[in-house]
Amino acid sequence: MQHRIVVLGAGYTGAIAAGRLARRLRREDVAVTLVNAEPDFVERVRMHQLAVGQDLKPRPFDEMFAGAGVELRLAEVTGVDVDRRTVAVVGANGAEELAYDTLLYALGSGWDTQGVPGTAEHAHEIASRPGALRLRERLARLDAGQSVVVVGGGLTGLEAATEIAEARPDLDVALAARGDLGDWLSPKGREHLRKVFGRLGITVHERTAVTGVEAGRVATADGRAIPAAVTVWTTGFAVHPIAKATALKVTDAGQIVVDGSMRSVSHPDVYAVGDAAMVMGPGDKPLRMSCASGTPTAWQAADAIAARLTGGKLPNTPIRYFNQCISLGRKEGLIQYVTADDRAVQAVLTGRLAAVYKELICKGAAWGVANPTLGLPVRRRRVTRERATAGPAVKAPA
Numbered sequence: 001m002q003h004r005i006v007v008l009g010a011g012y013t014g015a016i017a018a019g020r021l022a023r024r025l026r027r028e029d030v031a032v033t034l035v036n037a038e039p040d041f042v043e044r045v046r047m048h049q050l051a052v053g054q055d056l057k058p059r060p061f062d063e064m065f066a067g068a069g070v071e072l073r074l075a076e077v078t079g080v081d082v083d084r085r086t087v088a089v090v091g092a093n094g095a096e097e098l099a100y101d102t103l104l105y106a107l108g109s110g111w112d113t114q115g116v117p118g119t120a121e122h123a124h125e126i127a128s129r130p131g132a133l134r135l136r137e138r139l140a141r142l143d144a145g146q147s148v149v150v151v152g153g154g155l156t157g158l159e160a161a162t163e164i165a166e167a168r169p170d171l172d173v174a175l176a177a178r179g180d181l182g183d184w185l186s187p188k189g190r191e192h193l194r195k196v197f198g199r200l201g202i203t204v205h206e207r208t209a210v211t212g213v214e215a216g217r218v219a220t221a222d223g224r225a226i227p228a229a230v231t232v233w234t235t236g237f238a239v240h241p242i243a244k245a246t247a248l249k250v251t252d253a254g255q256i257v258v259d260g261s262m263r264s265v266s267h268p269d270v271y272a273v274g275d276a277a278m279v280m281g282p283g284d285k286p287l288r289m290s291c292a293s294g295t296p297t298a299w300q301a302a303d304a305i306a307a308r309l310t311g312g313k314l315p316n317t318p319i320r321y322f323n324q325c326i327s328l329g330r331k332e333g334l335i336q337y338v339t340a341d342d343r344a345v346q347a348v349l350t351g352r353l354a355a356v357y358k359e360l361i362c363k364g365a366a367w368g369v370a371n372p373t374l375g376l377p378v379r380r381r382r383v384t385r386e387r388a389t390a391g392p393a394v395k396a397p398a
C-alpha cells in the first residue's frame, strides 16, 4: 500500500513541498498528489507587474513537474474532513473526495478587505492573478490625468504604487498609508523611499485611514474624500475560510496553528505551510505572510514528513529573515536588511542595483519551485512507518 500524501495548493509553498517530498521518498512507497485550481504556477510576487501590463513567463506545472513523481489534480478544494481524512474537491469530473494519510495544507491567502464598506464592490486587488488581470484591464482604459489611489502602505502597497506610477506617468497616482511612509524602515530606507516617490510624482497621504470606498473616491477617517477613478486595496492578506471550517486548531484569522515541524498541533496527520500556517519565528513572533519565510516552511514540512515516514532525523533549521526586498518600479528598488525577527537594521541597498537584486530574488523563488531540493543530490528513502505522526510537538528553534 502506498502512503497517500495530498498537498492542497500549488503556490510557492505547496509546489515546493510536493516536489521535495516526491524526491525524498521512494516512488513505490508514496503517492504525492498536488491539488490546485489552476494548471500553471502563478508568480504571485509579480502581480503588480502583471497589473500594469507586463507579461510574465508561462510556467505550466506539467513542464515543472515532468518526471518528478507528483500527480497534479486540477480541482478546487471545497472542504477538508480531518476526522475522516478526506478532502472535498470539484474538478473536471464534478465533486469528488480524495482520501489521504498525510495532508499538507498550502492554500495560501487572498486580499483582505477588512470589512471596509464598498471595498469588495469598488476596489481592485492584486493578491491573485484574476484580480491583477482585472486591474490591468481597468488601468489600460484610464485616460491621462485620471486618479489611482493605492490603499495600504505595506510592502505590497509600495510596490503597486511605484509600479503603476512608473508604467503610467500620465496618471495621478496616490498612496494612502495608516502611518508614515515606510515607517518600519531604517532612516536611510525611508529617505530613499521618499526620494523615489517624489521622483515618480506619487502623492502620499500619511496617517490616513480609509474608511470607505465608493465609485470615484475613497473616504477617510478624518472626513476627507480622495478622488480615485481606481482604488487598489493592499492592506494585507486574509487566508481562505476552508481551514476554519474544520476541526483543526486555527487562529482567529483562520491560520492553522503548527509546531516547529509545520505539523498541526491538533491533528498530527495534517501539516500546514506558507500563508495558511501560523508559525512562530525568532523572538516568538509569528512569521509574516511572505515567500521569504513561506519557502523555508515548505522545506521544513517536507523534510519532517519524510523523516517521520522513514525513521530519519527531524530537521531543526531556524526560520529567520535576512532582508525585505522591495521593487520600486523596474528601475529602482530598496533592499532593507533586517534582524532574524524582521526588524530593520541600518544597512540598505538602493537604486538600480537593488532593482537587479530584487529581480534575481523573484527569479530565484520561481527556480526554487522547479528545483525544490535546490539542486542537491536526491536520495529517495524507504517508507518504514504507516503514519507521519510519530513524536511530540516540536518547538520552533529560536
Ligand SMILES: Cc1cc2nc3c(=O)[nH]c(=O)nc-3n(C[C@H](O)[C@H](O)[C@H](O)COP(=O)(O)OP(=O)(O)OC[C@H]3O[C@@H](n4cnc5c(N)ncnc54)[C@H](O)[C@@H]3O)c2cc1C
Pocket (backbone or CB within 6 Å): 008, 009, 010, 011, 012, 013, 014, 035, 036, 037, 038, 042, 044, 045, 046, 047, 048, 075, 076, 077, 078, 106, 107, 108, 109, 126, 127, 128, 156, 159, 240, 273, 274, 275, 276, 289, 290, 291, 292, 293, 294, 325, 326
Ligand atoms: C503583489 C505581491 C507581491 C509580493 N511580494 C512579495 C515579496 O517580494 N516577497 C515575499 O516574501 N512575499 C511577497 N508576497 C507574498 C507572497 O506572494 C505570499 O506570501 C506567497 O505567495 C504565499 O505562498 P503560499 O504558497 O502560501 O500561497 P499562494 O502563493 O497564495 O498559493 C496558494 C495556491 O493555492 C491555490 N488555491 C487557493 N485556494 C484554492 C482552492 N480552494 N482550491 C484549489 N487551489 C486553491 C492557489 O491557486 C495557489 O496556487 C507578495 C504578494 C503579492 C500579492
